[in-house]
Amino acid sequence: MKIAIAGSGALGSGFGAKLFQNGYDVTLIDSWESHVKAIQTNGLHIDINGEHCHLEIPMYDSRDIPEDVLYDVVFLFPKSMQLKEVLDYIQPHINQSTIVVCTMNGLKHERLIEQYVELPQIVRGVTTWTAGIESPGYTHLMGSGPVEVGALVTEGTDNVKTIVDILNQAELNGVLSDDLHQSIWKKICVNGTANALCTILECNLATLNQSDDAKNLIYKITQEIVHVATIDDVHLNLDEVFEYLIDLNDKVGPHYPSMYQDLINNHRKTEIDYINGAVARLGMEHHIDAPVNHFVANMIHAKEQQLDAQ
Ligand code: NAD
DSSP states (O other), rough: OEEEEEEOOOHHHHHHHHHTTTTTTEEEEEEOOHHHHHHHHHHHEEETEEEEEEOOOOOEEEEOTTTTTTOOOEEEEEEEEGHHHHHHGGGGHHHTTEEEOOOOOOSSSSHHHHHTTTTGGEEEEEEOEEEEETTTTEEEEEEEEEEEEEEGGGGGGGHHHHHHHHHHHHOOOOOEEEEEEHHHHHHHHIIIIHHHHHHHHOHHHHHHOOOOHHHHHHHHHHHHHHHHHGGTTOOOOOHHHHHHHHHHHTTTTTTTOOOIIIIIITOOOOOOGGGGHHHHHHHHHTTOHHHHHHHHHHHHHHHHHHTTTO
C-alpha cells in the first residue's frame, strides 16, 4: 500500500513519521523548497513526545513526483488556503480507488475535495495531535490522539475502517467517529475561540481565561457557531461546550495556539476564512446571522495586513 502525505509541514511530517516508523510505504510531499531539501539531504529530525528520532524518510518536491506513481492513500495536511494547490499536484497520482484523508482544521473542505474524487473516497476527521516546525527538516509531534474519522456517505464506511486500522497500526489512535459532523463543529468551537482571540489579543490561553470580557466573547462566538452547526443537523449544548472550552483553556494555559504562532511569531497567513469566516459565510447561506464571527475574521485579516503576512 503506497501512502502519500500531501503537505508535509508540522502535522504532515509527524503523521508521516509515525507511519514510516511502523513499516508503511510512505512518502512525504511538500512545496517548501528548503524543507524538502533538508529532508532529502539529512533526513527528518523529529521529536515525538519528547523523544528525538532521525528518519531517512522518502520525500518529493511537489513539482518532482514521478509520473507513474499512484497512491492508495493520501493524507492531506496543507494549510486550508493551500488545499487546492495540493489537490492539483496530487491529482495525476490518484484514481477511483485512492482514499483521501482530510483531518485538517476548518469547515467544508469536502466541497473542494469532491471536485477531485468521489464522496465515498473521502475520509474526513479531526485530530487532537499537535505539531510544529523548528526549522526546515526539524519538527515535533505531541499527543496521544485520538484521530476521529468518519464517512461523508455510507458507501465510504469501509474506507474509514481501513484508515482507522492504518492509524492504529501507526500508533496514531484512530477512532471511528460516532458523529463526524459533531466532531468537526466541536473542533471549530475550539479553533474559532482560542485561536482567533489569543491571536487578536496577543495572549496565551491562561491569560484569555483571566478576562471576563474575553470569556464573554468566547460565549458569543460559540453561541453563533452552535446555531450555524444546526445546518449539518448538529445540536450542541451551548453551556456544555462553553464549560468545555474554558476548562480546556485552563488545562493548556501557557500554550499559544497555532494561529498565534503562525501570524504573530512567523507573519504567516491564517486559516481564519475556513474557521470563523466559514461560520459567517455558511450562516449567511442559511439565513443565520453570525456577526461576531464575521468581525473576528475581519480583525484577523486586518492584523495579517498590518504584519504583511505571507
Ligand atoms: P504547516 O504550516 O506546518 O504546514 C503547512 C504547509 O506550509 C506545508 O506545506 C509546509 O511546508 C508549509 N510551511 C510551514 N512553515 C513554513 C514556512 N516557515 N515557510 C514556508 N512554508 C512553510 O501546517 P500544520 O500545522 O501542519 O497544519 C496542517 C493542517 O492541520 C491545518 O489545517 C491545521 O489547522 C491542521 N492542524 C494542525 C495542528 C498542529 O498542531 N500543527 C493540529 C491540528 C490540526
